[in-house]
Amino acid sequence: xITVHHLNQSRSTRVLWLLEExxxxxxxxxxxxxxxTHLAPASLKAIHPLAKAxxxxxxxxxxxxxxxxxxxxxxxxxxxxxxPQPDSKDYYAYLEWLHFAEGSLALPVITSMLMSMExxxxxxxxGYIKKELxxxxxxxxxxxxxxxxxxxxxxxxxxIMMTVMLGIAASLSMLKHYPNTQAYLTRMQxxxxxxxxxxxx
Ligand SMILES: N[C@@H](CCC(=O)N[C@@H](CS)C(=O)NCC(=O)O)C(=O)O
Numbered sequence: 001x002i003t004v005h006h007l008n009q010s011r012s013t014r015v016l017w018l019l020e021e022x023x024x025x026x027x028x029x030x031x032x033x034x035x036x037t038h039l040a041p042a043s044l045k046a047i048h049p050l051a052k053a054x055x056x057x058x059x060x061x062x063x064x065x066x067x068x069x070x071x072x073x074x075x076x077x078x079x080x081x082x083x084p085q086p087d088s089k090d091y092y093a094y095l096e097w098l099h100f101a102e103g104s105l106a107l108p109v110i111t112s113m114l115m116s117m118e119x120x121x122x123x124x125x126x127g128y129i130k131k132e133l134x135x136x137x138x139x140x141x142x143x144x145x146x147x148x149x150x151x152x153x154x155x156x157x158x159x160i161m162m163t164v165m166l167g168i169a170a171s172l173s174m175l176k177h178y179p180n181t182q183a184y185l186t187r188m189q190x191x192x193x194x195x196x197x198x199x200x201x
Contacts, residue, residue, distance in 0.1 A: 003058070004028050004029070005047050012054035013200070022073070056069050067099060082157050084152060084154070093150070093152060097143070097150035097158035097162055098157060105169075166181065
């Protein structure tokens with residue numbers, strides 16, 4: 001059975017959500033952020049040298065990086081669910097959005113979050129971040145104008161990757177001018193499996 005090393009307020013919600021969608025058995029080991037630094041505790045470093053969540057352990061495998069963990073779970077327990085077939089028309093759109101969440105969107109969103117935690121903003125970064133956020137959210141809004149889900153007509157793991165990052169963006173008031181994205185987020189966050197996963201935070 002998979003053990004999910006869950007850090008409160010972290011990307012490990014993605015992993016819990018996916019497992020709930022698949023109704024796959026798992027157990028959770030909770031790690032609590034340091035109250036002063038907000039960093040992961042030493043207990044997580046004992047599981048993986050990067051000391052970042054999520055980490056899963058399944059038999060001989062210990063794996064971090066939420067995208068890689070999602071792929072592992074789909075390969076091992078997915079039974080062809082929650083991603084388009086590799087020879088389907090939607091497959092590469094699915095793959096793009098699956099990776100976009102961490103590869104492109106995470107940087108400006110997380111940098112903004114960190115800056116908002118500072119008493120004094122890092123002004124030289126402002127121009128860069130605003131440009132990147134505008135580019136990324138315009139692209140997302142356009143995708144969600146054309147498609148119901150990031151992967152096409154069907155809900156997939158790409159939606160899980162994207163929704164968790166979009167939730168952070170919404171909490172930073174970044175979605176005000178992107179009505180389709182906001183509506184999509186509301187829809188995703190109403191999914192029963194998301195609500196179960198989010199209850200772990
Ligand atoms: N790209 C990695 C990011 C991992 C990451 O930065 N995790 C954060 C939580 S969302 C973390 O563990 N932070 C605690 C720390 O750095 O001490 C992924 O998608 O898994």
